[in-house]
Each structure stands twice: as C-alpha cells, then as structure tokens.
Amino acid sequence: MAVHALRQLSLDTVIQECHAESRQERQRESGYCFELFRRAMEEGDQAAWAAIAVQYRQLLLNWIYGYRAVTFTPDEAEATAHEALERFWRTLSARAPDITSHFAHVGALLKYLNQCVIATILDQQRRAQRRARLVERLQADAIALQPIASDTDALERLCRAEQVAQVRQWVQTHVTDPHEQLVLRLSFEQALTPAQIAQQYPQQFADAQAVRRLKERILKRARRGLSAIHDESATDMAVDAEQPR
Amino acid sequence: MAYTCIAPNEITEGDLLAYLEGSAPAAVVAHIARCPACAAEVAALRSAATMLIAALDRPACPDLDDLLLYQADLLPHAERRRLHRHIQGCVHCQQELVQLAAPLAATVSPPVVERIAEVGRRILTGLLQPASPTPALALRGHAPRQYTYQAGDYQLILAVLPPLVDEDVWQLEGQLIGYHAASFANDAAITVRVQQAGVVVVQDTLDEFGFFAGDQLAAGTYTLQIDLPDAQILIEGLSIP
Ligand SMILES: [Zn+2]
Ligand SMILES: [Zn+2]
Numbered sequence: 001m002a003v004h005a006l007r008q009l010s011l012d013t014v015i016q017e018c019h020a021e022s023r024q025e026r027q028r029e030s031g032y033c034f035e036l037f038r039r040a041m042e043e044g045d046q047a048a049w050a051a052i053a054v055q056y057r058q059l060l061l062n063w064i065y066g067y068r069a070v071t072f073t074p075d076e077a078e079a080t081a082h083e084a085l086e087r088f089w090r091t092l093s094a095r096a097p098d099i100t101s102h103f104a105h106v107g108a109l110l111k112y113l114n115q116c117v118i119a120t121i122l123d124q125q126r127r128a129q130r131r132a133r134l135v136e137r138l139q140a141d142a143i144a145l146q147p148i149a150s151d152t153d154a155l156e157r158l159c160r161a162e163q164v165a166q167v168r169q170w171v172q173t174h175v176t177d178p179h180e181q182l183v184l185r186l187s188f189e190q191a192l193t194p195a196q197i198a199q200q201y202p203q204q205f206a207d208a209q210a211v212r213r214l215k216e217r218i219l220k221r222a223r224r225g226l227s228a229i230h231d232e233s234a235t236d237m238a239v240d241a242e243q244p245r
Numbered sequence: 246m247a248y249t250c251i252a253p254n255e256i257t258e259g260d261l262l263a264y265l266e267g268s269a270p271a272a273v274v275a276h277i278a279r280c281p282a283c284a285a286e287v288a289a290l291r292s293a294a295t296m297l298i299a300a301l302d303r304p305a306c307p308d309l310d311d312l313l314l315y316q317a318d319l320l321p322h323a324e325r326r327r328l329h330r331h332i333q334g335c336v337h338c339q340q341e342l343v344q345l346a347a348p349l350a351a352t353v354s355p356p357v358v359e360r361i362a363e364v365g366r367r368i369l370t371g372l373l374q375p376a377s378p379t380p381a382l383a384l385r386g387h388a389p390r391q392y393t394y395q396a397g398d399y400q401l402i403l404a405v406l407p408p409l410v411d412e413d414v415w416q417l418e419g420q421l422i423g424y425h426a427a428s429f430a431n432d433a434a435i436t437v438r439v440q441q442a443g444v445v446v447v448q449d450t451l452d453e454f455g456f457f458a459g460d461q462l463a464a465g466t467y468t469l470q471i472d473l474p475d476a477q478i479l480i481e482g483l484s485i486p
Binding site for chain 1: 259295298
C-alpha cells in the first residue's frame, strides 16, 4: 500500500493490519507495522505507542528469555521488556525522531528494538557490578561507612544509571582543580587512603592531612551540589546520624 | 533550622574526614559526640562519599544509551569519534559492544527443550542420521528445525532458528549429549566450528552442559566439526535453513 494511503487509515485499522502482518513472512510485509511505529515516534501518538507495547510484548519476552547468561523471573522479564521499550523511545526521540529517514522497514526497527533489550540487560549487569564493588568498598572502608552497606534499597538507587550520570556530570563541572581531580580519582576510583596518596605523590601533597583537607572540601561541595539526589537517596542511609540542619 | 558548631576552634578542615575514616584523634571524636552540627556534617559527607564511589565506577565509560546509539550508527560524527576513541582503549565497552552486535535469539521452544532433556537421558547407538523436523513453532512465518545426529556414543541435537530481524540470517543452537566436561582433563575448551567451503563462519566452545550456539548464518550448506580430546565429530551437508 502506498505511504500516503497508509497515513489515511484509522489507527485501529493500522493496529489490526500490523497484527496480521506480523504473522506473515517478511517478504510479504506491507508497511502497517512500520506505520504504527511512525505514528508513535513521529506523531507522538500515545495510542499507537500503547499498541506497539501490546503487539511486541511476546517477542520482547522471547528475546529476554533467550539471553543465555541470565535467568529471568517472569516479573524481571516483564520489567526488562518495559525498560527496553522505554530505551527505544528515549534514544530514538533524542537522536532519530524522524524514523523514516533512519530505518528502511519494520525489520530494521525490530533489530534496533532487539539491541535495546541487550542494552537494557547490559545496563542491569553494570548496575549489579557497580553495587558489588560499592558494597565491597564500604565493607573494607572505615567503620563510619559501614551502616550504608546494609541498606540494599539505598544502594540500588545509588547505582542507577540516571543517578550515576548526574553525579558524574557534577564532578565534571565542579571538580576542575588538578589536585582535587587527582585526590578524587585516587580516593574514589582507586580506593587509596589519604596516607597512601600522600606517600605516592609527595610532590603534590605534604602529608595525609593535606589530602584529607582537599577530600573533605570536595565532599562538602558535593553534598551541597548534589543535595537533590542526596535528599532522595542518601538521607535514608544516614538516618541514624542525620540531624536537622 | 541549621545548627552551628558548638566550638569551631576545636575542629579544622580535614578532621571530619579523618573521623569518617576512623583515624581522628580522640579530641575530634569527643567534639563530634557533643556537636550536633558536626555530627550532621559527618553524616552528609558520608553520603556524598558513597555517591562518589558509586558514580566513579568505570568513570569514563559512556552510558548504555550512547553505546547503543553508537552501535546503531545514530550518533553525530563528533560524538561518534569521541566514543570511538574511548572504546579503543576500554575492554569493558568492547565486550559490551560485542554483545550489542549479536542479535538475541528468541528462546528455543519448549518442545525442543523438552526433547533435548529427554534425549539426554537415553544413550542411543547407531549411525549419524538426521531426525525429522519438529512440529512448527511459528515465528514470523518460519519454523525452527531440529535434527538429531548420532556419532559414536555421542548424540548431537541441532536446532536451526529462523531469522527474527530484517536480515536473512539464521541461528544454530546445539547440544552434544554424552559429553561431560569433567571427564576430560583440565578445562581444555572443546571447539565447535561451522565451515563453508573450508572457511570457518562460526566458532564456539561447548559449555559445561555441552551447549553451543552460532549466529548470523546465511542460508546454505555447511560442515560442522567438533574437536573432542579423543575424537572428532564431523557433520557434513548441514543445510540451513
Ligand atoms: Zn562542631
Ligand atoms: Zn568503557
């Protein structure tokens, strides 16, 4: 069917025909499913978007269960499917909202959707690794940090990609002094103590206390600069010691 | 309402951090015990430190959205180049890209899974021979096909899965039954190769349960070869689809 004719059809017709089209071989595809995606992405049609979620739910779940390295519970698989669709929408709205000029047919869109599933699973793996590392760090760290390590919900939130991105953004714009950058990298990425840092970089730091001063300065700025995130996730970890300010 | 420090002259910059690390002198510990303002500050610094530790894991790595867009070639040129430079030096991102590039196959249908498990409990002897295709599982119009081969005491089950995305490529999944990783010395990997006209197009190793898989097979005729320590299994004329 010609493109302009497809665009005249009611959404219900497009949905029904896409459903029928999905049962056909690829060669006999007639553009209804692509039109459904086009309406969702290019026209921002919420109903088209909802229909996509219904139409491709099972395919998404099949892909997710097909991932070999992880066994998903039904709830996890549903959540992953949902997240993958969100990622599809989010990334394309930001970078390729005019899907017609980037994707030739629905097969190309489905290939991208397949990659969104993989990206979502990889993101979950990153989060898990980040959390494992954080717990390890907190348990190895001084007594004062330990209570946090047992609050799994708070840790989970801290390791979310969006929150990590916000913190990194803050670091990039607010830690610009070379000495501070060095302290930040050595303390938080590489887990060195102030004494170890002072020992390894005697040219830069007179003693451990000099490192502590810089580190405390960074943390105080971070506390103020990241107060929005802090209020949401971090206060409940520190509730035992938190006082009204 | 903010507290103010009860005795600012008792505390210098770096002391609160020393307290956090458990290395503060007794006088500082005593001050923090008495001073609500400093105790609150310590708690806040602790939270900030935790946030920074969490955020600075793989600090230079692009997030998955960007990696995905990179893989799909949907990034503007400058950003693409920036990511490219990072990826060249980052094994983590390289591994993730490899995974992003390999399309996920849908699950093997339950009948095939059951069949593999069921066959796994029996040891059949006989010649290498194809089994009849399984009942259809309609996935975008194509059905996966399943074959059983007998090679010596080994049984090999192959499932050819139809394309799910726009490319005309097929996936091959298999299990070698009668193979037990523990029965072979050390952990020497058992290699599976799929070749066409002498060229290896897919290579995988058996996992501990004897499973292997290959993606991106174009329609055609292949030879499958499994190198065991004590034998070589050869299946010729494997036709895909
Ligand atoms: Zn005080
Ligand atoms: Zn990286």
